[in-house]
Structures are given as structure tokens and as C-alpha cells.
Amino acid sequence: MGAGPIVVVGDTLLDVDVEGEAERLCPDAPVPVVASGREHRRPGGAGLAAVLAAQAGAEVVLVTAVGDDEASRCLLGLLSGRVEVVRLPLTGTTATKTRVRARGQTLLRIDTGDGRAGRVVEDDRARRIAALLRGAGAVLVSDYGLGVAEVLGGALREPPAPLVWDPHPKGPVPPPGCALVTPDESEARLLGGRPYVSSDEAARHLVRALRVKAVAVTLGTRGAVLARREGRSVRVPPPVHATGQDACGVGDRFAGAAALALSGGATVEEAVVCGVGEAVRFVGNGGAAAVRLPASPLGNRPRTALEVAEAVRASGGRLIATGGCFDLLHAGHVSLLRRARALGDALVVCVNSDESVRRLKGPGRPMVGEQDRVEVLRALECVDAVTVFEESTPAEVIARLRPCLWVKGGDYAAIDLPETETVRMIGGKTVILPRVSGRSTTNLIAAAGAIMSGG
Structure with missing residues (x-):
């Protein structure tokens, strides 16, 4: 095959x-x-x-x-x-x-x-x-x-x-x-x-x-x-x-x-x-x-980010959104996504496009192309939809989705994020979740480089 x-x-x-x-x-x-x-x-x-x-x-x-x-x-x-x-x-x-x-x-x-x-x-x-x-x-x-x-x-x-x-x-x-x-x-x-x-x-x-x-x-x-x-x-x-x-x-x-x-x-x-x-x-x-097929109770879950957002709002639920490059997905990413999903009724992940990642991280990134990054994220049970944005910040996609909570992981303060003002304007709230210690894409790339160089 x-x-x-x-x-x-x-x-x-x-x-x-x-x-x-x-x-x-x-x-x-x-x-x-x-x-x-x-x-x-x-x-x-x-x-x-x-x-x-x-x-x-x-x-x-x-x-x-x-x-x-x-x-x-x-x-x-x-x-x-x-x-x-x-x-x-x-x-x-x-x-x-x-x-x-x-x-x-x-x-x-x-x-x-x-x-x-x-x-x-x-x-x-x-x-x-x-x-x-x-x-x-x-x-x-x-x-x-x-x-x-x-x-x-x-x-x-x-x-x-x-x-x-x-x-x-x-x-x-x-x-x-x-x-x-x-x-x-x-x-x-x-x-x-x-x-x-x-x-x-x-x-x-x-x-x-x-x-x-x-x-x-x-x-x-x-x-x-x-x-x-x-x-x-x-x-x-x-x-x-x-x-x-x-x-x-x-x-x-x-x-x-x-x-x-x-x-x-x-x-x-x-x-x-x-x-x-x-x-x-x-x-x-x-x-x-x-052909006899029992229907799944989750079968009417929408698939696109905007459909998820509209369905959650229509039912009075809480939409959670988060964003990032998600290059070389690791346990820290998965932990963040699971914790973010637990804060509401649906989770939308906003992913930087390849060009957006290059502007932020330099010409050597991303290590993994956007389509593969999207596919891996979609496979996670805690993720309800994934959308890709081309801009350097997710402010525009946040304005379209209008989540109740915008979740980020790491050592940020909400005031440091460029999208915080957009989140406030749509009536949402920015939440910072602590990072899993020792888990980062930078560390993974450094470790891989050391192995390749024989270090």
C-alpha cells in the first residue's frame, strides 16, 4: 500500500x-x-x-x-x-x-x-x-x-x-x-x-x-x-x-x-x-x-477552528485557545495542551506558519514543516481543532476565534505578550501555565546537534 x-x-x-x-x-x-x-x-x-x-x-x-x-x-x-x-x-x-x-x-x-x-x-x-x-x-x-x-x-x-x-x-x-x-x-x-x-x-x-x-x-x-x-x-x-x-x-x-x-x-x-x-x-x-454502523456520540463535533468556536459559544461553553510554533512536539507541549483543555470545553491550537517561525526563530527553523506539525497536533485527543496563522503574533486569529481564555506556557507575564491587548478587547483573559522543567525544543535541538557532532 x-x-x-x-x-x-x-x-x-x-x-x-x-x-x-x-x-x-x-x-x-x-x-x-x-x-x-x-x-x-x-x-x-x-x-x-x-x-x-x-x-x-x-x-x-x-x-x-x-x-x-x-x-x-x-x-x-x-x-x-x-x-x-x-x-x-x-x-x-x-x-x-x-x-x-x-x-x-x-x-x-x-x-x-x-x-x-x-x-x-x-x-x-x-x-x-x-x-x-x-x-x-x-x-x-x-x-x-x-x-x-x-x-x-x-x-x-x-x-x-x-x-x-x-x-x-x-x-x-x-x-x-x-x-x-x-x-x-x-x-x-x-x-x-x-x-x-x-x-x-x-x-x-x-x-x-x-x-x-x-x-x-x-x-x-x-x-x-x-x-x-x-x-x-x-x-x-x-x-x-x-x-x-x-x-x-x-x-x-x-x-x-x-x-x-x-x-x-x-x-x-x-x-x-x-x-x-x-x-x-x-x-x-x-x-x-x-452495513450497520453505531453512531459515535462525538460525531457531530466540528472540525475547523471557527466551527469549534461557534459551536462552543452557541452551547454556552468556554473556548480555550493557545498558540505557538510547536516545532519538535515534546512532553512539555503535551502537558501544556492537556492542562489548557481542562480549563474549558474545547481547545483550539493556533500554529505559526513556516514563514512566521522563520521570522521569529531564524532561517534554521522550523525543524518540522507546518503541515506535519498540524497533523501531529490534530492527533492529540485533547485538541479539538488546529489553525495556522501567517502573522508574527496570533492577535488576528484570536480576534476571529474570540476565546474565553488564551493560554501560554513558560516564564511570561501576561503583560509581556503582544496579543494580551487583543485578548482583553474581546473580553477574554490570558492565563500563563508553568512550563515542565527541562522540556524545550531548544534543548532537543541542542542535544541532537551534540549527537551529530559526536559530542
Whole structure:
């Protein structure tokens, strides 16, 4: 597997299955009566593709649009602890697909929600997404026509990792150079503008028209047709006969398995064979209806610094913020962060950018780049969000976040800090926590230098 995570980019829906028994017809209409319905919820679309890839053992980051409605909060609860979610704004309500089922058969589906992805305007989030795409083992675009692929289209045109694109008729055309495009039969015909051709012809036409490396037209439980830029189209049959009835989510399982295989160095042919096998096994194990995910109580915790700040204020809680370079994170840093978090309901860490550190510490610093410093801080349980600032002081970001307490560690007096006046103006208070003795980045750098010089 590639060194980086599988980055899934796309539209996440909330899928709801209402399962019951249908033993009689309604007296006032010739429709079945579904009794004793039990409701099961799961992520759909890109969210399902991400969860299935994570269940296969991959490290997965999902870039998707999430709103503030009940369905979005439910989705975040289902995804929490399984995949990392990088949130884009959502306008409107979350798309929800509700299936009414009896004895394994879908009787009715109701679609609600008009949500679409909004453009990214926050620099921290844009930088985070760009860094994820650069460091990915593979990128899977799971497009359901709700705007995420369109909003991020420019960033997705030339990722260094293999790019797998599962298209939608209402979404953008996959960019040239994709490692693999994975439409189903109807999508392939619509995408190529040839509604009456065979799947083999559609695959061969698309690989030329889109200028991509390969196209695999998925045929559900019948396998796939693979066409490469150089070479003939071939049929990839399923390794076993699928015994299940529910094909919902089979395309997501195929695309995710293929992306995971490509990230591990597989050829496109090997990746498609793997995708077909996993998709057929997925249907045989019950399909999407068999995916049961208990929601995490922490799932609706916002991820960005501004979202955390707004949520904490809305609930009447105390927002704590701290800041610094956090170069070569050590036990003293961790102690400070844990103690700061204990003072309130959420902790936001404000990190100096690389350029800001150089202005403060000199040309030899930082030892660790800002993206790595952010990643390590985000991994700490006591940290609720991290934001990067470019200025020499955190005064501007403090003014945006408006924390109740601004916490610093060390031998400062509050009056010595350049940001103290900003903290006072927003109605907050500066708190100085004592430093852990003998723990400092300067000491670590000095010790490392002594070892390197043989001292």
C-alpha cells in the first residue's frame, strides 16, 4: 500500500433503510403494508465508499460537504472514528435516500434534501485539502452530482497519486490522465453520448474521448468491461456467482477496492479484477443493507477552528485557545495542551506558519514543516481543532476565534505578550501555565546537534 492515505472526494448522502414485514395489502390501495419497521442509517455515496475502504484496512480521509442539519449530524456520528472527515460547506439540506424494504426486497425509495457543496473560502481548509491530495496513496472521486467534484475540480486535475473517478451524469467530466474511470452501464452511455452502444463499445469510446488511462464499465454482479488507452477491451468476470439481491453500493465497493489496489502498486488490470471480486463478495454478504454502523456520540463535533468556536459559544461553553510554533512536539507541549483543555470545553491550537517561525526563530527553523506539525497536533485527543496563522503574533486569529481564555506556557507575564491587548478587547483573559522543567525544543535541538557532532 502507498505511504499516504486513500483520499475519498465526493458527495456523502444519508441512507436510511426501513426494514419490516409485508404480509398483506393496504385495503384502500393495491400496495403492501410494511409492519414493524426497523430503521437503520448509514453513510451513502462517497461516505459509504470511504467506510468500506476503511473496513478493508486502509487509512482513509473523506473530503465531503456537510451541513448543520440533523441528517448531517447523524452522518458525522456514523463516520466518526472510522474515517477522518475534512468538511466543505453545504448549502441546503443533506440529501437523504430512504428505502422501505421487506424480506430483502426494496418496495419504495423516497429521496429528500436539496444540499449542494459550497466553495472553500477558508485558507486553512484549502491548504489542508491540497496537502492531502499531494500526499495520498490514491485519490477516489465518488461523484453523485451534488457539487463536491465540481468545487474541487481544479485541485483534482493532476494529483501525483493514482486518480480513480466514479462519475455521475450531473457531475463534471473526469479530467484527462485519470488512472481509472468507473461508470456503470447507463453512466457510460450517457457520458459518451452514445445511448445505444454496447458496454464494450462504450468503454472503448470513453477511454479515447476522455483521454484517460483506463475505463472500467461496471456490470453489477456480472463483472466489468475494461478498456485501456493502449490495448483491446476485455471482460472481467466475477470470480464467484453473487447470491445476494441488494446491489446498492456495489459501485462504491468496486471503486474503493480498485483505488486501494492501485495505491499498493497493482496494475490497472489487477485493480479491476480486485474490484470485481470485492464487489461481488459485497453483494453476497448482503450489500449496503448489511452495513450497520453505531453512531459515535462525538460525531457531530466540528472540525475547523471557527466551527469549534461557534459551536462552543452557541452551547454556552468556554473556548480555550493557545498558540505557538510547536516545532519538535515534546512532553512539555503535551502537558501544556492537556492542562489548557481542562480549563474549558474545547481547545483550539493556533500554529505559526513556516514563514512566521522563520521570522521569529531564524532561517534554521522550523525543524518540522507546518503541515506535519498540524497533523501531529490534530492527533492529540485533547485538541479539538488546529489553525495556522501567517502573522508574527496570533492577535488576528484570536480576534476571529474570540476565546474565553488564551493560554501560554513558560516564564511570561501576561503583560509581556503582544496579543494580551487583543485578548482583553474581546473580553477574554490570558492565563500563563508553568512550563515542565527541562522540556524545550531548544534543548532537543541542542542535544541532537551534540549527537551529530559526536559530542
